[in-house]
Amino acid sequence: MTQRRSDLLEAPDRARWELAAMAGRLRSLELKLAEEQVNAEALRRERDREHRRWERLRHSQSYRLGFGLVSLAKDPLHTVPRIARAVLRRLRRRPKVTTEGVRRVPAAAQRPPxxxxxxxxxxTVAVREFVLTLRQRLLVNPDHRPVVVTDCPQFALLRDLGVLLEYLPDRDTWEKHRPDRPWDDVLAQRLSRLYRDHDTARTIIVDRAQPPSLADLLR
Incomplete structure (x- = not known):
């Protein structure tokens, strides 16, 4: 009887210990998930930058010239006629225009800010509705490239909406796992990096209590 009573008294302590251990494991998993999401975002941006750089290089005149020289060195018998035909086709398609009064616009100026x-x-629901509203606004007037910064952990589910999403862990999650580094400093550093990466021309703070409507975004 005494042993049974002792077991009953120890059961709540054991349950509390198990709950504390589970909470600790959950916090560790949350921190690991947040870090993995941040790392994945950084790798994705690096991949996109490298892809854009490769596209610019592939379409550049230097690349085409280098490719032609390599092909010429490997197989001059077949490369020379092919290059000649390509030059003739370009000359036939080239319109006769005068250079007077022609102003070339830099490629960077043609890209919307x-x-x-x-x-x-x-x-998640509010972010999705805002992104859909933002897409409608761009259909009316595609005058800029939107970049949305969100602290919603389920942001990856919204990538199919066609708007670039940048993730930042929310304040509570960050301060729970990284109390040594203020969340405000992390936010400021992340925004500064996004300004630099995307050459941002304007910043809009979305009111979480009342997200902007389509009419608000068109103003």
């Missing part, structure tokens, strides 16, 4: 939308504190 980037607008940074800081949507912090919105849940």
């Amino acid at each position: 980037a607008h940074l939308y800081v949507a912090i504190g919105l849940d």
Whole structure:
């Protein structure tokens, strides 16, 4: 009887210990997930930058010239006629225009500017509705490239909406696992990096209590 009573008294302590251990494991998993998401975002941006760089190189005149020289060195018998035909085709298609009064616009000037939308504190449904509204606004007037910063952990589910999403762990999760580094400093550093990476021309703070409507975005 005494042993049974002792077991009953120890059961709540053992349950509390198991719950504390489970909570610790969950916090570790949350931190690991947040770090993996941040690393995945950094790798994705690096991949996109390298892909754009490769596309620019592939379409550059230097690349085509180098490719032609390599082909000429490997197989001059077949390369020379092919190069000659390509030159003739280009000359036939080239319109006769005068250079007077022609103004060339740099490629960077033709690219629309980037607008940074800081949507912090919105849940998955609110972020999705805002991104859909933003897409409607771009259909009306595609005058910029939107970049949405969100702290929603399920942001990866919204990538199919066609708007660039940048993830930042929310304040509570960050301060729980990294109390040595203020979340405000992390946010400021991340925004500065996004300004540099995307050449941002404008920043819009999204009110989580009342996200902007289509009419608001068109103003």
